[in-house]
Amino acid sequence: MSDRIINNIDDLHDMLDAAIQLEHATIPPYLTALYSIHPETNIEATATIRAVLVEEMLHMTLSANVLNAVGKSPELTAPGFVPEFPTRLPDGETDFSVSIDKFSPETLETFLKIERPSKTQGDSNHLGPKGCLARTNLSAFQLRAVRPKSAPEYSFYSIGDFYEAIKSGIEYLEELANKEGETIFTGNPSLQVSSKYYYSGGGHVIEVYDKETALQALSLIIEQGEGHGHKIFDSEGEISHYYRFEQLKHRQFYRLGDEPGQPSGEKFEVDFDKVYPIKPNPKMADYPKGSQVFAAASAFNHNYQQFLSTVNKAFRGEQDLLLGAVCGMFRLKDHASQLIRNPIPDDPTYHGGPTFEMSYEEASHISREQCISETAK
Amino acid sequence: MTNQAYQIQQFIELSGALTDFNAFTLNGTGQVQNYYDTLNRIVGRVMVEELLSKFSAIYEASTDHEKFNELLRKQIIGDEKFGPVARNIIKLWYTGMWYQMAQFWREAYGMSDEDVTFFVNSASYAEGLLWQAIDANPSGAKGPGYGSWSLPPNINFDNCWQFKPFNHTS
């Protein structure tokens, strides 16, 4: 079999779809950890997670721009788009699971793993497509970004390898197309999300029209996550996600010129006690039916689903909706914070948390009023 | 349930009745314990217990919300001793700020050194219920996002407090 992962445009579409799903999958864990922190405490940790979260949203947007550029619309509302937590990600030879949980030393370790610079597989003896290996527990992986479609019995060695595969796929397909005097960049340019609509910080959105801009967009994703060439700061002086989180571990900021593991900047406090005790990977089933916590968690899920659906429309041409979607995001924050500050009625050592369980069948029938309104206690 | 946990639950219910926000919303401010402690520190444990048991008695004696409100007004809001405390609880929830008690009350029922006007903590300001009531963000915090101000406010009473027949076992 070919060790090429992307052999045709469908493969590419599939991989980019998977990239959007992957970028989104980090949002619920980051969001929950962020809102679990007591207000006005852990200023630096809050700023760090927030900054990374904003960039993950940028990455999702960038992936959507690339997908639109090669002629397919993103599908954020498809069943299974939001994974069930905990969900697994590859980490070289091993793997790890990502949970919806409070901010804690363990969560921080997970975040470091998510953003860890990819250890390229090099010239190892693994058979199969480039950047892939066979895993014994493949069935435990739920995210599509883990498995190449053309060789589902394999999984990517790391997230970095996944993006490298997309990049080489684009180069390969575009070269083929060019030989025929064609291009794979056949998407409608008006679907490109511009920085006009992108909310705040986190680098600017790259509009994708050709191979060059597509590779730029994908490289930006890789760089912001893992850092460029495993360096702490990129050429513009921006620090990568991995090292941002590492600062929290060291409780000290990196400065330009520092060596990995040895930050020399300002020191600060991280207080893991100033955090609400969210039940790890909460499910609706954990909340007593009829309780206010149940109602609020269910309303949150409904609103989150609406948020995704708005973003989906925005990626499909209704760009103006992005501004409103951002306001929706702010409201989601308030709802999640309330939930996180409420003990679970039957299990008060734990607090509630958003479950991010999407209900695809009845989505359209739930009205907001029903969800939030008072129910008997 | 420990005595304190029971007291706090009663405090939440009393606060709900006074402010018209349900327990979920009150808990959602993250301030229940802080406000309960502040109240105890300034007006004293004995008075807080008295107030809460009076509240329980009113609750038990009431068959419906109307009757409950009437008793609440006469026996707590309109009470020389408890009225000012109840009004301070309302203001505490709505603004995040403890207001110094009136002079006549201080002379009659004790002058705590801590009884000055202050925000309970730097987060309590942003948790004032008044902002939720009008669907606005607290001035200076929780910015609702670019352009949100262009839409009409979504003011509703979905998270209101509701009178329910009192249940001793809960």
Next chain:
Amino acid sequence: MSEANSTMKQVTPDTAVQNSANGKYDAVIIGSGISGAITAKELTAKGFNVLMLEAAPAKDMTYKGFRSYLNTYYANASKDNNSPYPENPNARMPRSTDVSKLKPGVADAKGYMVQNGPLALDSTYTRVTGGTTMHWEAKILRMLPDDFSIKSNYGVGLDWPISYEDLMPYYQMAEREIGVSANVEEQGFYGIKYEPGYVYPMHGLPPSYLDKLVAQGIDGAEFELADEIHTVKVRPFPQGRNGIPNERYNDGQGFKPVGALSTYQVEQGGRCQGNNNCVPICPVQAKYDARKTLVVAAKTGRLDFLPQAVASKVVVNNLDNSIKHIEFKHYSSPNSTEHTVHQVQGKKFILATNAIENARLMLASNLPSSSGLMGKNLMDHTYLLAWGLLPQAAGTMRGTKCTSGIADFRYGASRKTQAPFGVDIHNDGWGWATGSPFSDIETLVDEENKFGRELRQSVVDRISNQLLFAFMVEQPAQESNCVTVDNEYLDALGNQRPIINYQLSDYSKAGIAYSRHTSKVFFQRLGVQDYSKYSPLDYGYFNHDGEDYYFRGGNHFSGTHIMGTSALNSVVDENQKSWDHNNLYLVGSGSMPSIGTSNTTLTLAALCYKTSEYIIEELSSYSVGVVMDSDYKMAKGAENE
């Protein structure tokens, strides 16, 4: 992208003194507000070395320092416009909470500014790094072309030595630096013009829901005034805060907004979130403040920043009347008055404190200007507030402080007899007038005895329905309104404090009275229940033609060192250069001979660009040897670091 961007090279007094003795500094700038910051940025960009003295500590350049302002604000029971900023006895600032009703003939010295009356002025400024832009509202209007010649046109106040056209290119520079969000097509009225094809750096902020309700009610209302019809139209204001960048800006280059400052990377401030707290502090730093300009100057490596240094005396060289040096007092902690006294010098001295402090420092240095006008012609915008309840929930208390207003009384022949005014629709409701929304809760609970559902409903009706118009009335120059100093009033470091002598003319009062008249018509059209009250006990109270009013200060101090056409009629020339001292510049709104009905910041920033251009020309025209000498020293300095 928010990179780590606020590294500032701070120097010690000894280093500054030594450097200045070695002739390192092309300019010594006093004050790190917007005027000082722009001048420093322009000069350092051209290779000149600048020393900047700032009276306040500089912790606020870090994100943590900024957060501590926020915490102070959240926890402060008072929410006045200086409430986030710590008390500092060594560099005090005026606070509106210090102002109370004056007794005739008795000066009130309890605040930093001594109120000598007859009226008390509650305007403030902020003495922190970044100056008053830390608490400014950031509505950012150009002046009307008419405003530059009110003496010639209407026989009131003073004329400028330059025109709107002269300032146009500098207005553009200021709008770029501040990052103004506005739509040109909504701003070109009553003579305001723009270069063809000009667009603001960012698109205009959306108007509030409240604005739209008000516009529905009053757009098209007609007023006859001095035989002219004024037709009302609610219009959005240009804003000095980040919105959506305009892709057409700068010939299609677009614009990159500047977010929050921090020594490490934070993702904030890229776009206004509607925190409704522009005054006294924007929590996400989407609002422009001068620190954003300052850090660019600092990045050149040519800005030496010396905080906790309070300029105390400007010393003149008797031979040629040039400035010899500036004396300053350096304190080691705000908690102690212990300080050391030093002198610094440079080729140019630039006083960029503010209209009050510039004049105060000059007067304290015994330099009243050969024109005798130092400190005189003190102006401010006088505000009348009118407030009431709309018949429906308007979503008040959301958005930036103010998104729209009315410009239709800013112009016209009536300016001969009564002061013109602009109108703000306040998204923060009655806050300015009554202390709302907290005062509303107190009233509803303590006086109206509400609780439960009835209370919650009343909170909605009493707050979300609020409407407040703030009428910003022009005050023309008048010499009797002035800043003075007296040894009787000293601050903790022994520096003379400013004494404010302030009165409203009949011209101002007539404008205020007419603005009140328009408010009544607006309320009638909107079905608003009028709650306005002007108590004789209020410190801003006055009676005009039998009616009660009060006024509030606009925090737009200006005119204390006006520019003019000669040393006889003014303190500075059109480049803000002192007529008396050829190496001294007094910059800022103090140079403005009239202020029209525009908030002063954009115009004073534009003036700073004009002045910087002039100073750069002057510095560059010195013998080539001098410039090379300074380059040489720069290189030397870099080696030694």
